[in-house]
Amino acid sequence: xxxxxxxxxxxxxxxxxxxxxxxxxxxxxxxxxxxxxxxxxxxxxxxxxxxxxxxxxxxxxxxxxxxxxxxxxxxxxxxxxxxxxxxxxxxxxxxxxxxxxxxxxxxxxxxxxxxxxxxxxxxxxxxxxxxxxxxxxxxxxxxxxxxxxxxxxxxxxxxxxxxxxxxxxxxxxxxxxxxxxxxxxxxxxxxxxxxxxxxxxxxxxxxxxxxxxxxxxxxxxxxxxxxxxxxxxxxxxxxxxxxxxxxxxxxxxxxxxxxxxxxxxxxxxxxxxxxxxxxxxxxxxxxxxxxxxxxxxxxxxxxxxxxxxxxxxxxxxxxxxxxxxxxxxxxxxxxxxxxxxxxxxxxxxxxxxxxxxxxxxxxxxxxx
Ligand SMILES: Nc1ncnc2c1ncn2[C@@H]1O[C@H](COP(=O)(O)OP(=O)(O)O)[C@@H](O)[C@H]1O
Ligand SMILES: [Mg+2]
Numbered sequence: 001x002x003x004x005x006x007x008x009x010x011x012x013x014x015x016x017x018x019x020x021x022x023x024x025x026x027x028x029x030x031x032x033x034x035x036x037x038x039x040x041x042x043x044x045x046x047x048x049x050x051x052x053x054x055x056x057x058x059x060x061x062x063x064x065x066x067x068x069x070x071x072x073x074x075x076x077x078x079x080x081x082x083x084x085x086x087x088x089x090x091x092x093x094x095x096x097x098x099x100x101x102x103x104x105x106x107x108x109x110x111x112x113x114x115x116x117x118x119x120x121x122x123x124x125x126x127x128x129x130x131x132x133x134x135x136x137x138x139x140x141x142x143x144x145x146x147x148x149x150x151x152x153x154x155x156x157x158x159x160x161x162x163x164x165x166x167x168x169x170x171x172x173x174x175x176x177x178x179x180x181x182x183x184x185x186x187x188x189x190x191x192x193x194x195x196x197x198x199x200x201x202x203x204x205x206x207x208x209x210x211x212x213x214x215x216x217x218x219x220x221x222x223x224x225x226x227x228x229x230x231x232x233x234x235x236x237x238x239x240x241x242x243x244x245x246x247x248x249x250x251x252x253x254x255x256x257x258x259x260x261x262x263x264x265x266x267x268x269x270x271x272x273x274x275x276x277x278x279x280x281x282x283x284x285x286x287x288x289x290x291x292x293x294x295x296x297x298x299x300x301x302x303x304x305x306x307x308x309x310x311x312x313x314x315x316x317x318x319x320x321x322x323x324x325x326x327x328x329x330x331x332x333x334x335x336x337x338x339x340x341x342x343x344x345x346x347x348x349x350x351x352x353x354x355x356x357x358x359x360x361x362x363x364x365x366x367x368x
Pocket of ligand 1: 013018036037038039040041042043044045
């Protein structure tokens with residue numbers, strides 16, 4: 001039995017459809033991340049699970065029970081929002097205890113639960129403070145503590161790290177992951193940040209304009225993107241795309257890039273597109289799959305002579321931008337690689353990491 005099921009869920013505001021028939025089975029104990037650009041419907045979907053928004057059509061089940069008509073308080077869920085929504089006039093302890101008090105939990109039990117949650121989050125020393133006397137990171141922990149003490153069936157997080165500065169965000173992100181390993185509660189986590197999605201999720205749900213584009217483990221999403229949109233949303237920098245066409249060269253299927261470079265295709269990919277000679281496609285390759293021709297890549301990897309446009313030193317590595325007609329390519333190299341802008345260098349591509357996408361639909365042409 002799934003902890004949460006979404007079955008053909010639609011949502012419209014007035015006449016505008018914002019969720020277009022979502023189907024998803026979330027397993028017990030799973031950490032699921034909804035990721036996608038702003039406005040794609042992540043919060044709406046989560047708020048429907050919480051019961052804060054009506055469902056226009058379809059069914060939502062929690063623990064096998066249809067909850068469409070169940071008010072939020074009866075759904076046994078706990079939410080952590082971006083703005084934390086702490087009660088300003090209650091102390092940290094009382095903020096954390098509030099949900100249990102509403103349920104008329106005995107005082108001794110409340111103390112024990114709040115103590116245990118606070119110990120996990122290392123906020124016991126803050127019990128007597130009011131929210132206004134806390135830092136952003138501390139408030140965030142109190143909001144999480146309040147969710148944990150309730151021991152809900154499902155945790156819902158909506159961009160809980162967006163108000164933290166970059167360093168703290170990385171710390172709290174790691175803490176959320178450790179916490180999940182310990183508590184193993186079913187979790188739905190919403191973010192527009194692909195790094196949060198990659199680092200936290202058991203499975204990622206990529207959304208675009210109210211439609212699920214792909215559901216998969218972080219590895220599947222990163223290495224086997226089903227759609228150009230997924231490939232272009234993940235990785236930092238994301239996958240490179242180059243306009244290309246499929247051509248036949250003496251009976252061999254090849255790729256002709258916009259720059260008129262010709263690339264041989266690995267066998268699986270060439271078989272996948274042999275019926276598409278003459279078609280426009282998009283060629284995709286991630287920055288880390290470009291290598292210098294004078295390093296140790298196998299001699300038969302396809303080679304391109306590329307003009308260096310710009311170097312971005314990142315400390316541990318350098319990002320080298322290459323111009324390719326109206327497209328560009330970014331390569332991720334060691335920090336010793338510093339070619340001068342304007343020079344030509346030979347780059348080889350890992351043929352096992354090449355992607356092709358249909359120009360019109362954006363669907364992958366790879367057969368994973
Ligand atoms: N209460 C509302 N009334 C009308 N439109 C809304 C309402 N809430 C959200 N929307 C619209 O629904 C779409 C999805 O919004 P939302 O779920 O908040 O996106 P996300 O969380 O992915 O940024 C957006 O186009 C947004 O403008
Ligand atoms: Mg949102």
